[in-house]
Amino acid sequence: MNDRQPPFEERKWKHELEIERQKWLFETNRDDAHRAHDQSREFHTYVNQSAIEGANLALKTLILINGGAAVAILTFLGALAAKDKADFVQIGNVAHTLRDYAIGVALALAAMALAYLTNYFLAGQEGRKSFHYDHPFIRETTASRKYKLAYYTSHALAFLCAMLSLIAFIVGMWTTSDRVTKIIERPSSAIVAD
Numbered sequence: 001m002n003d004r005q006p007p008f009e010e011r012k013w014k015h016e017l018e019i020e021r022q023k024w025l026f027e028t029n030r031d032d033a034h035r036a037h038d039q040s041r042e043f044h045t046y047v048n049q050s051a052i053e054g055a056n057l058a059l060k061t062l063i064l065i066n067g068g069a070a071v072a073i074l075t076f077l078g079a080l081a082a083k084d085k086a087d088f089v090q091i092g093n094v095a096h097t098l099r100d101y102a103i104g105v106a107l108a109l110a111a112m113a114l115a116y117l118t119n120y121f122l123a124g125q126e127g128r129k130s131f132h133y134d135h136p137f138i139r140e141t142t143a144s145r146k147y148k149l150a151y152y153t154s155h156a157l158a159f160l161c162a163m164l165s166l167i168a169f170i171v172g173m174w175t176t177s178d179r180v181t182k183i184i185e186r187p188s189s190a191i192v193a194d
Contacts, residue, residue, distance in 0.1 A: 029133060036137040044126045048119055055115040055158070059108050062165045066104030069172060073098055080183070090186065094179045100172030107165035114158035121151035 005011070073094065080091050125147035130139050140148075 033131070033133045033137040037131050040126070040138050044123070048122060051122075052119055056112075059112045059115060059162060062108035062111070062162060062169070063105055066101045066108060066165065066169050066172070069169065069176075070098050070101035070105070073101070073176060076180070087183070087186070090179070090183045094176065094183065097172050097176040097179060100168050100175060104165045104168035104172065107161045107168060111158045111161035111165060114154050114161060117154040118151060118158055121147050121154055125151055
């Protein structure tokens, strides 16, 4: 006689308790999902803003050092050309180093454009993820994976352009130093020969 079922009221009460428990679990899970979604959005905003500020500063610096070096060389060459006994072959040799700085500026500008695309693709990746009320709350989609690939590609290219811009500056400084040293040493060797 122990096989008797509990009275209807007791079964109904247990069923209602189970429904309430399921509702509570769903609401708790939904609240956890909302928190995860909000944290993802806040993180995305913070990282995106920081990346933009850092990249802009670095790229502006590369443009400044390459452009500033080119202006300094032009000023130096102008002063040399104004002299009565200017050696225009030597001045031309130094003037060729301007290409390195021009390439450095162009690469820094390309890196700025790629940095913009990097941020665009990062935002696109995050915006194309799907949000769910069961774990995991945020999931990759086919579109977000494509934006992720474009993000990594543009990021790598931006970094490469920035490094090449820095290398162009270093090569330009090295070459300029060598050619200016030849201009400075030439008159002293001509004096010894007289």
